[in-house]
Amino acid sequence: MDRKIISDIISNSDNTFDLTCEKDQNKLLLLADKLISFEYISISEFNNFVDAESAPLMFRLAVKLVESRRLILNISTPLSVGVVFAMWGEHHRLNKKSKHNPNGENSLLTKIDQLNWITKGTNVSWTLYPVDDGCPHGSYTIAKKMVSQLSSESQIHIMKLSDAIPTTEGPLKNLVDVNDSKKGGAIILGCQKALEDGIDCVVYTDADNSVHLGQIGLLLAPYAEKKAEVVLGNRKHKDSILVKQEERWGVGIKTLRHMQRMIGVQIFSQGIKDTQAAFKLYGQDALSDILKAPTVYDFSFDTDWILAAMEKNKSITTVPFAFIDSAEESASITQGPMTTWYTLLGGLVKAVRARNALHSNEMAAVFDKEVKSHKDLELIINTLPPELVNAEDHQLGDPNIMSPKALQRWFDKEKSKQAVV
Numbered sequence: 265m266d267r268k269i270i271s272d273i274i275s276n277s278d279n280t281f282d283l284t285c286e287k288d289q290n291k292l293l294l295l296a297d298k299l300i301s302f303e304y305i306s307i308s309e310f311n312n313f314v315d316a317e318s319a320p321l322m323f324r325l326a327v328k329l330v331e332s333r334r335l336i337l338n339i340s341t342p343l344s345v346g347v348v349f350a351m352w353g354e355h356h357r358l359n360k361k362s363k364h365n366p367n368g369e370n371s372l373l374t375k376i377d378q379l380n381w382i383t384k385g386t387n388v389s390w391t392l393y394p395v396d397d398g399c400p401h402g403s404y405t406i407a408k409k410m411v412s413q414l415s416s417e418s419q420i421h422i423m424k425l426s427d428a429i430p431t432t433e434g435p436l437k438n439l440v441d442v443n444d445s446k447k448g449g450a451i452i453l454g455c456q457k458a459l460e461d462g463i464d465c466v467v468y469t470d471a472d473n474s475v476h477l478g479q480i481g482l483l484l485a486p487y488a489e490k491k492a493e494v495v496l497g498n499r500k501h502k503d504s505i506l507v508k509q510e511e512r513w514g515v516g517i518k519t520l521r522h523m524q525r526m527i528g529v530q531i532f533s534q535g536i537k538d539t540q541a542a543f544k545l546y547g548q549d550a551l552s553d554i555l556k557a558p559t560v561y562d563f564s565f566d567t568d569w570i571l572a573a574m575e576k577n578k579s580i581t582t583v584p585f586a587f588i589d590s591a592e593e594s595a596s597i598t599q600g601p602m603t604t605w606y607t608l609l610g611g612l613v614k615a616v617r618a619r620n621a622l623h624s625n626e627m628a629a630v631f632d633k634e635v636k637s638h639k640d641l642e643l644i645i646n647t648l649p650p651e652l653v654n655a656e657d658h659q660l661g662d663p664n665i666m667s668p669k670a671l672q673r674w675f676d677k678e679k680s681k682q683a684v685v
Contacts, residue, residue, distance in 0.1 A: 279320035332481030346458030350450035398442035448565030497543030501584035525661025564611020
């Protein structure tokens, strides 16, 4: 009987999910609640339904939420979690969708609804830490106004990075100006406040709705079970749900990833492939160690933190989750994708050297010589070295596929072409 009911639910589920649509957000939680009522159906059985019936997106997302909810209900002792995100240029996504704001996601209030849903009736309590990262459009003021009338206002600590720097002490002492932070400084401030508040663990996410926070049980379970001090979301896992609205990069993205994995071999050799996923958990002790001496304050802080956790021998695991790309207002689009990648690679070079992490000295030296700005990456993003044309993802980072010396020769060749033009 249950199989027939589930099949009917699948057939009536939508195959789309609009991050800007309040109706879709509500439908998803209603569907998850309906599936939760089938308490004798295991997650593996739900996944069998997904595979057997090529289940639509809405049903697949709901199964992730059911899994998360079951895991969080099994946490038997009180656990406090801080959720931190940075705000820069988020004035559109923070507000509701409208004729004049087509990309509005109502993201702050949506996060609050999601956190209330997932923690209701559990031993988990939440506190939200949105941090304005020097937003020129007043994200701080918008967020403060939104929560001023909420009953949960005391659980939401909205901050401005500009209020915390410059300083002569703490993890932000080397950050002189808010304009020198590109996300990392704001995340550090939010985490610093969470630690001061005695929070047990912190989850880092993005300001948009790309990650449904009803999934935090997926991160909390390994931590609560003491299986890991650091839990990293992995969009590349076969059990993850990844919806990309558009292809942001040219074919040369393979070259950049090849370089990245050689420079950051200590991370990537451990099977951590999705370093930039905005869905990570750090336990209190791990976070305290990380914040003693952060290396960077920009987009590359993710890899710096992972390296810091490894440096301190913290246990790390990865989990699959659902991610729907919120591309229209993305900083990588606003600032330029190669600006972002230049920051990521440059920060990684800085971090591996500062932490004496295992890395390719030769590849790092090639980066220093050949990549002086995002403009050098723009020269190669629409072309691909012959050695990498047929390379599979798992082969990227292997110097036997294409060595740093070969990459340098290729860089020189491409630059020569551009000089002639």
